[in-house]
Amino acid sequence: MIDVLERLRGGLVVSCQAYGDEPMNTADTMSRVAQAVVAGGAVAVRAQGIDHIEAMLAGLGVPVIGLWKDGKEGVFITPTLAHAVAVAAAGAEVVALDGTSRRRPDGLSLAETIAGLREHHDVLVMADVSTFEEGIAAAEAGADLVGTTLSGYTDYTPKLAGPDLDLVARLAGALDVPVVAEGRIHTPAQATEALARGAHAVVVGTAITHPTSITRWFADAVATARPLA
Template identity: 40%
Template structure:
């Protein structure tokens, strides 16, 4: 059962993920990082793949888990929980909230976003987090039935490729235009505690931080590049 809105407001959700090929991607490592995050005050964790969701659920049975499954298909740029198979798998693995791409882009096999949202709500009773890139897509996702809206894809779609996260310009509009009861999540590009506070000040209810906390591979590579520049 999800915490009530008051407990979620102002909270930190840690994205515990690792790239393909990384030794950090092992289930036991992901579960340990998730537990450490929760032990130190995170209100929840965001996890990729049914395997990682299941591993964290077993280790941290009371955890709030936002789950997704990244899969790529040749006929679509959508890869965050793109279809019904992925939605079912994430839910069955133990996620409390299912995150999925809710941009206007074509989905694999021409799947319809509205139908996917309706089916997940009706057949699973799932809480859905819409990963969006724009004000229009965020409002539309909430109208379709997504209870959470995140700025996850701002700067990562063709339409926003020239934008740089965090989504400072997007948060105030979403905060004003999302329907009452929708939870606004700032995700993407948050690199410090100060930026997390800034996101809340701009209207976010909670923030998701990943690379800056758990992204060992990317963080080390960034330090190496900076030092090699001298």
Template identity: 40%
Template sequence: MIETLKSNLIISCQAPSDSPLHNPNIIAAIAKACVNQGAKGLRIDSPSHIKAVKKLLPDIPVIGLWKQMGLNSSVYITPRFEDAIAVSEAGADIIAIDATLRNRPNGENMAEIIANIKENLGKPVMADIDTLENAIEAQKAGADFIGTTLYGYTEATQDLIPPNFEFIDKLIKTIDKPIICEGGVKTPQEVRKALDLGCFSVVVGTAITGIDLLAKKFTDVTK
């Protein structure tokens, strides 16, 4: 199943928690619309949404995560092993975690979480990284995929704008794991460029499914 992701598009189907779209059945419907148009994989947040998507689309690979805010940590993408357990039990085929070396809510470290996921849950891990150094550490820890998800979104990279194709090229030449381009991809041309560089696959979210943010962008110019 996971091999079908190679050289293909993964669409992230998520919605802000205060959006009327933040409903498992609606997210599943959006996911099905994306698959109907050729998406080969999905990235889904939270156990309830993952369950709904897998029920509707059992044969489509799902990268699952659980965004946990308010835990007194800047790490929020599947920050604890207990969150990974819930994501796994919901049916995710790959578990995405924040793979930076920042402090986590309960003192676990990135390497421990990756090891526990692989040994106790038997699921591949997508390591969401922000820097080359953290990508190297995630590879050492046993991550199966390295994603550029957090480039531009952490304290260390907040002044950088994704996607950075020079950074992606450096990752591909340095890391001996499949690289998934994610973050800031806005056009079909950028998807093609990432694949031509050698990325395993590309994740697009807001540019396709971010209805709330896209609507706001257009309405803002009318004010």
């Protein structure tokens, strides 16, 4: 597993996810997206859902950070031990899960979840947090990586227009485990700045793999600039 961390070091991880009834939300489509981003230089991919993880593993050649979103509010990123075990069983080398201070649906603590997972599988754990204090607690609970994924996505953290680079820097300066910058990274400049602030790796999703959002950015800009008839 040390090899996985080294492969991530200083690299770009691409989150290959689609949502709900979107046209791209099939395991075959997202596995092809994963192949495309690896061809472009991604050192790993982040995948959501058991069938998507299993489809991406075949011949991909890079680590898969797997998660299972269940629900839309509260703790829904790999929310229980059972979800985490299933993600690991699907073949993900890294299991990403909610690492916030919020109550988990099965009542287990983060430390209990991580320990329980390791009773079943020898995998790395990435804790998605939203605050500095949660990042410290996640590392103490046994997480191998701490991601800034949920900064701005909990009801007690402000959503910035861009990535929370200050949180990246604070965690990188305080933790012995790698810090992964994730969340609203939309430009190469933001990605490189995250690395300069101490991130071990950078995760980019929407700006690369979500055409609906990218199209909306352009459509909104064009609509705003459209001359009046």
